[in-house]
Amino acid sequence: MTSSVFSHLNVDGAVVTDPTATAFAAADFGGIINRAPLAVLRAGSIADIQAALHVAAANNIPVVPRGCGHTSLGQAQVLNGLVIDLTAMDEIRDLAEDQVTVDAGATWNALLARTLQHGLTPRVLTDYLGTSVGGTLSAGGIGGTSHRYGVQTDNVLSLDVVTADGMLRHCSPAELPDLFYAVLGGFGQCGVIVRATLPLIAAPERVRRIKVYYPTIDDLITSQRSLLAVGRFDFLQGEILPTQDGWVYMLDAASYYTRPDEPDEELLLSGIGFVASRDKIEDSSYWEFATRLDETVTYLEGTGEWHAPHPWPNLLFPDAQIESFTSGIMAALEQTDMGASGLILIYPMTTAAFDTPLFRLPDGDTVYLVAGLRFASDAAKARDMVAANRRWYDTAISLGGTSYPTGAIPFTSTDWTRHLGAAQVTLAEAKDRYDPLNLFPRRFA
Numbered sequence: 001m002t003s004s005v006f007s008h009l010n011v012d013g014a015v016v017t018d019p020t021a022t023a024f025a026a027a028d029f030g031g032i033i034n035r036a037p038l039a040v041l042r043a044g045s046i047a048d049i050q051a052a053l054h055v056a057a058a059n060n061i062p063v064v065p066r067g068c069g070h071t072s073l074g075q076a077q078v079l080n081g082l083v084i085d086l087t088a089m090d091e092i093r094d095l096a097e098d099q100v101t102v103d104a105g106a107t108w109n110a111l112l113a114r115t116l117q118h119g120l121t122p123r124v125l126t127d128y129l130g131t132s133v134g135g136t137l138s139a140g141g142i143g144g145t146s147h148r149y150g151v152q153t154d155n156v157l158s159l160d161v162v163t164a165d166g167m168l169r170h171c172s173p174a175e176l177p178d179l180f181y182a183v184l185g186g187f188g189q190c191g192v193i194v195r196a197t198l199p200l201i202a203a204p205e206r207v208r209r210i211k212v213y214y215p216t217i218d219d220l221i222t223s224q225r226s227l228l229a230v231g232r233f234d235f236l237q238g239e240i241l242p243t244q245d246g247w248v249y250m251l252d253a254a255s256y257y258t259r260p261d262e263p264d265e266e267l268l269l270s271g272i273g274f275v276a277s278r279d280k281i282e283d284s285s286y287w288e289f290a291t292r293l294d295e296t297v298t299y300l301e302g303t304g305e306w307h308a309p310h311p312w313p314n315l316l317f318p319d320a321q322i323e324s325f326t327s328g329i330m331a332a333l334e335q336t337d338m339g340a341s342g343l344i345l346i347y348p349m350t351t352a353a354f355d356t357p358l359f360r361l362p363d364g365d366t367v368y369l370v371a372g373l374r375f376a377s378d379a380a381k382a383r384d385m386v387a388a389n390r391r392w393y394d395t396a397i398s399l400g401g402t403s404y405p406t407g408a409i410p411f412t413s414t415d416w417t418r419h420l421g422a423a424q425v426t427l428a429e430a431k432d433r434y435d436p437l438n439l440f441p442r443r444f445a
């Protein structure tokens with residue numbers, strides 16, 4: 001099969017087949033796997049996607065949708081297939097006082113910039129906003145407010161999806177719920193999300209951020225657990241960070257406010273072991289806080305690490321097992337295992353607000369996210385780190401954990417089947433209904 005089957009397509013966007021022009025879609029943020037597509041559709045309209053799907057189906061060419069390509073192990077790649085690049089479909093439409101309809105290729109950064117003009121915000125923002133709305137809704141979308149609102153896929157009113165037959169379908173919890181729940185967190189296996197309608201809430205004006213640097217992981221976990229129970233902070237995260245003297249364990253918690261109200265700082269700091277000479281209190285606008293990673297990105301671009309391989313594993317653990325995991329890994333973890341600027345994110349979330357069937361959670365009312373932000377200096381180091389990720393995953397499974405599969409943990413179809421658990425049945429049924437030819441490659445066995 002050649003890329004020429006797409007050459008007669010008359011599209012609003014563009015079809016590119018030249019290997020230099022399609023190289024971006026053969027790669028991703030992970031920088032570990034490279035799979036060249038036959039062609040890339042830079043979609044300019046829904047009609048473009050429909051036309052390209054008809055050609056792909058007639059010629060039995062696999063199709064993968066792509067947002068910003070910020071997954072780490074080929075999740076948005078397809079060898080000898082068609083990549084549908086959504087990034088030019090980025091219009092923000094119909095902004096009302098409690099919801100917005102947005103094209104799937106818009107970044108969260110652009111969406112937030114627009115909603116803030118009206119004093120509004122999505123409930124959950126990922127730490128980095130340079131991802132697409134369609135991309136995180138196809139995965140989950142975890143953020144520092146997930147302990148309150150679940151993941152981004154739990155905060156969607158409706159979707160417009162182009163299915164494999166080229167039909168544009170509107171779906172929601174009430175309308176075609178089988179499609180809605182097969183697409184949210186579905187990694188593009190049942191259709192292309194082209195638009196999403198999301199609820200909005202009043203945005204706070206400012207953020208008071210507290211950073212407490214504990215000497216042990218147990219201190220951090222104990223503190224996070226009690227803060228989660230009392231719900232004191234709007235934003236709750238944590239990090240394991242390298243220092244010259246070894247690892248430190250940072251509570252990262254924030255309270256949102258709008259003047260004339262001010263946070264009760266004495267209350268915020270009570271019982272969390274805050275030491276003024278060691279720890280930090282920062283105050284910023286909500287926008288500065290939401291885009292706080294921009295500075296880190298600039299730094300990593302300077303060191304070259306932003307463009308080096310990123311073997312990042314993301315795991316979820318039941319509350320009862322988080323200490324088993326951390327004591328195991330921290331006993332032997334060296335800075336070189338994470339790379340020069342490497343660190344580990346770790347924080348708890350209550351699961352009450354989570355209800356996306358394909359976002360696979362461990363059992364229990366509370367779960368911990370552990371995300372290893374590893375930076376590899378070369379391909380050999382990246383391979384070692386990916387192998388280490390797999391060992392972390394196997395340990396997680398033995399402890400009742402799950403993966404958040406946006407990262408770099410090698411996953412076979414058998415792993416996908418285990419990962420999906422009971423949700424596989426409904427995903428398989430939806431796939432039979434909306435993509436019987438497996439035009440969108442099926443990941444599970």
Ligand SMILES: Cc1cc2nc3c(=O)[nH]c(=O)nc-3n(C[C@H](O)[C@H](O)[C@H](O)COP(=O)(O)OP(=O)(O)OC[C@H]3O[C@@H](n4cnc5c(N)ncnc54)[C@H](O)[C@@H]3O)c2cc1C
Nearest residue numbers: 067068069070071126127128132134135138141142188193
């Ligand atoms: C620096 C950085 C920070 C991050 N921080 C967070 C974080 O805080 N929380 C979090 O949850 N994640 C985080 N991630 C992970 C990131 O949110 C996910 O990998 C997300 O899927 C990336 O969005 P994307 O637009 O780049 O998607 P892509 O990588 O392009 O695609 C991801 C998957 O979704 C599918 N897909 C993409 N668009 C569509 C569509 N329109 N319709 C159907 N399927 C589609 C693709 O086929 C692929 O399987 C981070 C990643 C990076 C690089």
